[in-house]
Amino acid sequence: xxxxxxxxxAYYHLGTxxxxxxxxxYDGGLTDSNILxxxxxxxxxxxxxxxxxxxxxxxxxxxxxxxxIYVVPxxxxxxxxxxxxxxxxxxILGL
Numbered sequence: 001x002x003x004x005x006x007x008x009x010a011y012y013h014l015g016t017x018x019x020x021x022x023x024x025x026y027d028g029g030l031t032d033s034n035i036l037x038x039x040x041x042x043x044x045x046x047x048x049x050x051x052x053x054x055x056x057x058x059x060x061x062x063x064x065x066x067x068x069i070y071v072v073p074x075x076x077x078x079x080x081x082x083x084x085x086x087x088x089x090x091x092i093l094g095l
Contacts, residue, residue, distance in 0.1 A: 009069055
């Protein structure tokens with residue numbers, strides 16, 4: 001198995017404190033600024049510097065911040081060609 005780094009958006013709701021993760025995965029080589037920039041909308045989002053990380057605030061209306069959006073890395077596991085070959089041999093032999 002091969003471990004692949006991917007990134008997703010995380011939406012932290014400032015009112016309830018709950019975190020929701022976006023369903024779209026991004027390549028692990030992209031920077032956080034590039035990923036956040038892909039969803040940025042003028043007047044709806046505001047860039048903030050959170051320590052060493054980039055984040056964005058999403059507004060519910062002009063004065064109320066609803067979400068703090070940031071990027072979180074995840075790891076996915078993918079079968080290699082060798083793993084697929086072993087699976088085929090096991091299937092043929094009935095193991």
